Amino acid sequence: MERHRMLKESQIMKIHYITGIAAIFVVAVHILMRLIVPFGSSLEYDYIISNYKNIFYVFILESILVLISIHGFNGIRIILLELRQNNAWENMITIMTISATIALIAYGTRTIILANGL
Amino acid sequence: MKELEHDSRNNLEGLKGWLNPSRYGWERISYWFQRITGVFLLIYFIGHVYETSTIVNGQNAWESFLELTQTVWGHLFLIMVIGASTFHSANGIRLIFTHVGIGLGTPGRPDYPYNPSSLNYRQKSGIWIALILSAAAMYYGFTVLFGE
Numbered sequence: 001m002e003r004h005r006m007l008k009e010s011q012i013m014k015i016h017y018i019t020g021i022a023a024i025f026v027v028a029v030h031i032l033m034r035l036i037v038p039f040g041s042s043l044e045y046d047y048i049i050s051n052y053k054n055i056f057y058v059f060i061l062e063s064i065l066v067l068i069s070i071h072g073f074n075g076i077r078i079i080l081l082e083l084r085q086n087n088a089w090e091n092m093i094t095i096m097t098i099s100a101t102i103a104l105i106a107y108g109t110r111t112i113i114l115a116n117g118l
Numbered sequence: 119m120k121e122l123e124h125d126s127r128n129n130l131e132g133l134k135g136w137l138n139p140s141r142y143g144w145e146r147i148s149y150w151f152q153r154i155t156g157v158f159l160l161i162y163f164i165g166h167v168y169e170t171s172t173i174v175n176g177q178n179a180w181e182s183f184l185e186l187t188q189t190v191w192g193h194l195f196l197i198m199v200i201g202a203s204t205f206h207s208a209n210g211i212r213l214i215f216t217h218v219g220i221g222l223g224t225p226g227r228p229d230y231p232y233n234p235s236s237l238n239y240r241q242k243s244g245i246w247i248a249l250i251l252s253a254a255a256m257y258y259g260f261t262v263l264f265g266e
């Protein structure tokens with residue numbers, strides 16, 4: 001029986017690679033923001049709040065959140081599909097990982113929005 | 119073809135097959151590390167998103183949560199995160215290259231002892247480069263976190 005999918009596995013794999021490569025760049029910027037001042041100072045409340053008010057940095061944080069959530073939960077999906085394969089299992093894993101991705105992005109975005117308004 | 123018609127295509131070995139280190143070489147170790155570091159980094163990322171969310175509860179909440187991580191064990195955990203993320207990134211780039219055919223070598227006649235040409239020195243070098251970069255990043259992280 002032919003199964004109908006929104007995306008082919010080869011397309012999902014491309015998304016996995018693109019999100020992985022893009023995440024390396026945005027995480028590098030995020031780490032640099034911790035290292036341009038002494039590490040201890042970079043974790044001070046006022047410095048962190050000033051980061052959340054910087055639109056460029058907010059864009060970087062949201063990008064990290066979206067890219068790593070998609071990449072990470074798709075990685076978990078791939079691992080779980082390697083262990084077992086049948087239609088019910090594959091559908092359940094796909095639904096669970098998509099839900100977890102959306103939940104984590106929503107929770108992280110909430111922090112970014114609220115911290116931006118502090 | 120008959121197998122494809124079955125709804126269930128359960129992996130016979132399951133987790134045991136996934137963890138079996140025999141029959142494979144360094145590529146199998148790299149396969150494990152890529153998955154183990156990936157799962158570890160996702161767990162860290164979820165924790166990090168939760169940790170940073172405490173900032174919306176004000177300065178006291180942020181500083182009290184931060185105290186939990188600003189310990190020797192907290193720093194050692196961060197060094198593990200640095201090592202895992204560096205290995206996962208470098209080895210991931212090697213895997214992307216491999217997937218598009220770079221570094222696989224040219225197909226040759228299968229001669230005894232039938233070593234696959236795709237598992238060549240380029241692949242092994244890539245794994246070693248990922249491990250060395252990971253160690254270097256962990257050392258740098260150590261100097262930053264414990265050097266203050």
